[in-house]
Amino acid sequence: MRIYLKEKIGNPELFTGRKEDLAFFQKWIAGIKKEISKSMAILSRRKTGKTALMQRLYNLTFEQNDGVIPFYYEMKEGQRWGVDFCRDFYLTFIWQYLAFKTRRVEYLYVPSEERLNLAAASAAAQRDGLGYLANAVASMAQLFDEAGLDTIWLAVRDAPFTLATSQREFIVQMFDEFQYLNSEIYRDQACQHLASNFAGGYMSTAEYRNAPLLVSGSWIGWLRGMLHTLLPSRFRQYELENIPEDEALEMVFRYSQIMDVPVSEDVAYALAKASEGNPFYISSLFESPCKAKDFTTQEGLLNTLEYETLNERGQIRSVWMEYLYKVFYKVNEVNAKNMLLYLSKHQDREISRKELLDALHLPMTESELEQKLRALLKSDLIEQGRSNFYYRGVQDNIFDKVFRGMYADDIQAFDPQEITNEYKALYAQAKQEYQALLGRYNQTKGLFAEFAIINHLRLRAHREQERFRAMIRNLPEDFAFVEYESVWSYKTARPDKNDIAIDLFARAGEDAYSIIGEVKNRDTTAFSKEETLEFIRKVQILQERESVGKALLFVFSRHGFTADALTEFQASGIAYSDDERWLENS
Ligand SMILES: Nc1ncnc2c1ncn2[C@@H]1O[C@H](COP(=O)(O)OP(=O)(O)O)[C@@H](O)[C@H]1O
Ligand SMILES: [Mg+2]
Known part of the structure; x- marks a missing residue:
């Protein structure tokens, strides 16, 4: 668009x-x-x-x-x-x-x-x-x-x-x-x-x-x-909710592509997970000036998360800090900080006003406390609990750490190591989930496959023509890979039947072939004739809408193709591949 x-x-x-x-x-x-x-x-x-x-x-x-x-x-x-x-x-x-x-x-x-x-x-x-x-x-x-x-x-x-x-x-x-x-x-x-x-x-x-x-x-x-x-x-x-997990993962890949910051698949997953679907966290991690930033290793990601959370130059920390200063200025309340810390420490449950009064020895009546809490609610720093009487900290693990890090001096025995350890635990959990996911969801696997193929087309295919041409069948005689103007999946959001999603769209300049592709990374089902026809229909819409000139239609299916589909490929001049080397990371 x-x-x-x-x-x-x-x-x-x-x-x-x-x-x-x-x-x-x-x-x-x-x-x-x-x-x-x-x-x-x-x-x-x-x-x-x-x-x-x-x-x-x-x-x-x-x-x-x-x-x-x-x-x-x-x-x-x-x-x-x-x-x-x-x-x-x-x-x-x-x-x-x-x-x-x-x-x-x-x-x-x-x-x-x-x-x-x-x-x-x-x-x-x-x-x-x-x-x-x-x-x-x-x-x-x-x-x-x-x-x-x-x-x-x-x-x-x-x-x-x-x-x-x-x-x-x-x-x-x-x-x-x-x-x-x-x-x-x-x-x-x-x-x-x-x-x-x-x-x-x-x-x-x-x-x-x-x-x-x-x-x-x-x-x-x-x-x-x-x-x-x-x-x-x-x-x-x-x-407006945080974005769902599959979109967060796609966002990670997209930022990786466009900003030229490599990611490996398991780190990409952990990054998406740590961000909890907050797009700002994802963009900030990619933009981070942290010297140790490296999203192909666990340490690289953990270092960047820590930097963004605890370092003065971290964007995430700066943004929250600016906000907190404004709020505390408006709320004008020394106790506000302590209340937030207390709620943060007890993230996992709702806290009553009475508990806050007693635990923090607050010099105020319960209705005065209610006023203050209302101001914090209004600034979106705490959440309302099951009734007017209960409150809890915001459920945002990065914010919570930034906050604790910022007011470290006010917390007795605050140890930054705590935060390091929490991130580590988070990573370990994400890694476990990622491995389980790989076995379970074709959709996530599909996304990884798209990402791998996109990377090959962007970075390598035009330099290693022979190798990559050998990985596709039914190519036209005059086909050559080129440096593409852009390579990404193509998604529209239209409220009608012309809402299409194309897994792969590599746009070439004037006379070269653009590539329009479908990617299936399934364990069991072969790509069928029906899927081929649906793919052709979507390609027509895309070609019209994006005025694509010469184009190569390409289907990758790890589990192969039905005989019908292959016949259709011949008839319609569609190139295809089930070569797993397309899915390798380099
Ligand atoms: N749909 C999206 N895709 C990619 N990045 C996004 C998306 N939405 C937000 N972001 C990133 O998150 C940051 C914060 O988003 P923004 O729209 O400014 O939030 P808000 O207006 O709710 O405060 C943006 O600067 C951008 O980098
Ligand atoms: Mg805004």
């Missing part, structure tokens, strides 16, 4: 998985055209991939170009004068709208002098034959000159809805860091008087089904509270 709005994730190929979530939201976005989709809020702990998901949704919606216009806006941290904010918000919308309607991506990247100029936006709309838009922007410009902040905010806030209604169009409004709308915007240029309830304005706006909102933010407890009190029942909540 193409990327239109730049994504924070960086290389767009890094984006992995989220299959279910993408399918859910694409269906929700498609539902906007039927006016059945109600505004939603994505809630999850920080760094679980909300921004990545929303930005990908923007680009998918832009690409599909199927009657829903995407608008993405990030409310930023930092004090701002309301009028400046309104101008930025409104013009971001207008340029994005214009880009979508004209299919001209450069409108998403207008330089800021022009971008923040209402007259320039109006002129651009006029040039592109969107007279109604040019007029709307011109009247908005007048409003900016004449009206007060509240009137301006009302007008720009409703602009997407108003435009959608008058043009009989549909718009999805995605707002990231929504909570800042109520804490960063000021009524005066000197930023003395907070505009305390800009978000409340959405009370009515968020109810219209032709331009619903999808909001998210990284202060999730705070956002949840805000939605609850200021915008009651205007938003359906969606809990």
